Amino acid sequence: MNATAPAQARQKSPPPSDADPEAGQSMARLLRPYGWGFAAVVVSQVVGAVAGLAPLLAVVELGRALLAPGPVDHGHVRAVVVVGAAGLLVRLLFTAASSGIGHLLDGRVQLALRRQLAARLGRVPIGWLSRRRTGELAKVVGEDVSAVHPFIAHAPGELVAAFVVPLVSLVYLLTVDWRLTLITLVPVVLAVLLVPLLMLPARLREQRRFDAAMAQIASAAVEFVQGIAVVKAFGGAERAHRRFRTATEEFVGVFARWARGMAPIAAGMQLALSPPFVLLVVLLGGTVLITDGSLAPSDLLPFVLLGLGLTAPVAALGHGFDDLQAARRALDRIREVLAVPPLPEPEHPATPRGHRVELRGVRFGYRDDHEVLRGIDLVLEPGTVTAIVGPSGSGKSTLVQLLPRFFDPTEGSITVGGVDVRELGSRQLYQRVSFVFQQVRLLNASVADNIALAVPHAGREDVERAARLAHIHHRILELPRGYETVLGEETRLSGGEAQRIALARALLADTPVLVLDEATAFADPHTQQAVRHALATLRGERTLVVIAHRLETIADADTVVMLDGGAVVEHGAPADLLARDGRFAAFWRSQRTAIPTEVTR
Numbered sequence: 001m002n003a004t005a006p007a008q009a010r011q012k013s014p015p016p017s018d019a020d021p022e023a024g025q026s027m028a029r030l031l032r033p034y035g036w037g038f039a040a041v042v043v044s045q046v047v048g049a050v051a052g053l054a055p056l057l058a059v060v061e062l063g064r065a066l067l068a069p070g071p072v073d074h075g076h077v078r079a080v081v082v083v084g085a086a087g088l089l090v091r092l093l094f095t096a097a098s099s100g101i102g103h104l105l106d107g108r109v110q111l112a113l114r115r116q117l118a119a120r121l122g123r124v125p126i127g128w129l130s131r132r133r134t135g136e137l138a139k140v141v142g143e144d145v146s147a148v149h150p151f152i153a154h155a156p157g158e159l160v161a162a163f164v165v166p167l168v169s170l171v172y173l174l175t176v177d178w179r180l181t182l183i184t185l186v187p188v189v190l191a192v193l194l195v196p197l198l199m200l201p202a203r204l205r206e207q208r209r210f211d212a213a214m215a216q217i218a219s220a221a222v223e224f225v226q227g228i229a230v231v232k233a234f235g236g237a238e239r240a241h242r243r244f245r246t247a248t249e250e251f252v253g254v255f256a257r258w259a260r261g262m263a264p265i266a267a268g269m270q271l272a273l274s275p276p277f278v279l280l281v282v283l284l285g286g287t288v289l290i291t292d293g294s295l296a297p298s299d300l301l302p303f304v305l306l307g308l309g310l311t312a313p314v315a316a317l318g319h320g321f322d323d324l325q326a327a328r329r330a331l332d333r334i335r336e337v338l339a340v341p342p343l344p345e346p347e348h349p350a351t352p353r354g355h356r357v358e359l360r361g362v363r364f365g366y367r368d369d370h371e372v373l374r375g376i377d378l379v380l381e382p383g384t385v386t387a388i389v390g391p392s393g394s395g396k397s398t399l400v401q402l403l404p405r406f407f408d409p410t411e412g413s414i415t416v417g418g419v420d421v422r423e424l425g426s427r428q429l430y431q432r433v434s435f436v437f438q439q440v441r442l443l444n445a446s447v448a449d450n451i452a453l454a455v456p457h458a459g460r461e462d463v464e465r466a467a468r469l470a471h472i473h474h475r476i477l478e479l480p481r482g483y484e485t486v487l488g489e490e491t492r493l494s495g496g497e498a499q500r501i502a503l504a505r506a507l508l509a510d511t512p513v514l515v516l517d518e519a520t521a522f523a524d525p526h527t528q529q530a531v532r533h534a535l536a537t538l539r540g541e542r543t544l545v546v547i548a549h550r551l552e553t554i555a556d557a558d559t560v561v562m563l564d565g566g567a568v569v570e571h572g573a574p575a576d577l578l579a580r581d582g583r584f585a586a587f588w589r590s591q592r593t594a595i596p597t598e599v600t601r
Ligand SMILES: Nc1ncnc2c1ncn2[C@@H]1O[C@H](COP(=O)(O)OP(=O)(O)OP(=O)(O)O)[C@@H](O)[C@H]1O
Pocket: 131, 366, 372, 390, 391, 392, 393, 394, 395, 396, 397, 398, 399
């Protein structure tokens, strides 16, 4: 079977963009199983809210019965009281049920969202993960999922009830007296008439300025806090403060203008919807109608009791608006993570033969409009060390990150043992390729567990052997509980030490292909030695690739690949390349002058 054929057939895989047409649907799909639950929340909230009108109507009816001339019908009064009390009970039961179902639903939706996020994060390209800060993703899975609470547990029932109750009241009031009903609606109409004033171009402009000024303060504050350490070390606190101070001073002016424009409208709306104003309108209208004899005094009662409720929808729209906005923004961020296209996994993983690594016509860009690798052809033979060199930004890190599938090439293919890496299952891939890159991620677990991550059943001797090879064994013994010390809790390691733990991890994984980035090792002599030692000891049958920054490593390599602008500009044994006196020789000389103490051939 030609294992590479299917991969080559789809060599032009989509670029790693964040857009996924399924994203929007996935949220609807996620909520669909809970449709009945949402319906139950809404129905019980509506029943509860409408039943809540019964006590008010009972009071109205009692008023009418007791104020009417002639003897009181005790049976009728008792029935009215019972209906009112029953309404209250039904209201309590149904609103409690609605709230209970809403919160259960919320728990389930949050669990489903977190499960879906965890599943997606487990399948997104490693490169996408390493580009994001851990805190950013933790916020999405933790805080953002919790922020959907009002959206799921409160909004559906409360919003519907806020509209249904006034509607039912309105219908009832219309049956009592249509003229006073219209008068009772005057405050709502006044408030609604003020809304367009909020949309005037001047108000919108002020709102935009207000938002921009807030964003300015936020970014100045972040910049200030992030730079505190540097400012403390190098002085210049005055300068660092300045941007923050300017931003706050500008905000004062913007806020004053915004408030001057908004305050009269907001106050007008608040006043129109306030209970005293509503009562005033109802009582004035009622008095006029009663004095001209067209309204019975007892008919004023329902308007006094139910009229206040008519303003509820307008108030409901404002109330909780911020919470809902925050929930919507949180949902957007969740949707964004769920929209990241997962790294495709083959249905039937192929088995490689050997561990020769070949790159054929590899092209890649982080963005569509900027290609970082422009057609790389390379063969990395087993038993050799290949040093990748080149100026900063030439694409070295990007190139080596494609081997462990941090990203897939946009064109071309990478094969290990004759099989395209996209046709290997991720388990098989990581059994063959291990890596130590600049950004080392260690877990909050014991040192031993960190080293044995890829080989959980490894014995202590194997773990220690790897640690010795990575020159970290003695340092581990100095930790409070040696190999059992929990990283992050009991101790913090330096960058170089963390790098050597990661190296020990890669060495214990004992994969036939090892990819190293020497960049941070450069600053730390222990790690330099460890990398050098590892390269010398491991060579054997392994395929080693190292982004080499030190001339010593470059000189020790079997092959040097010189990258520039995302293309291989020279390729061969270091001595041959030096003799050719081309790009690599010039690079070598420039590095030697930059680091005069470096050991060179
Ligand atoms: N995660 C990323 N997202 C977007 N662009 C990136 C990302 N990583 C690197 N780049 C861009 O890709 C190009 C190549 O970067 P790369 O890190 O591969 O070069 P390099 O040769 O390893 O550089 P250095 O020696 O400075 O580490 C640069 O233009 C860089 O800005």
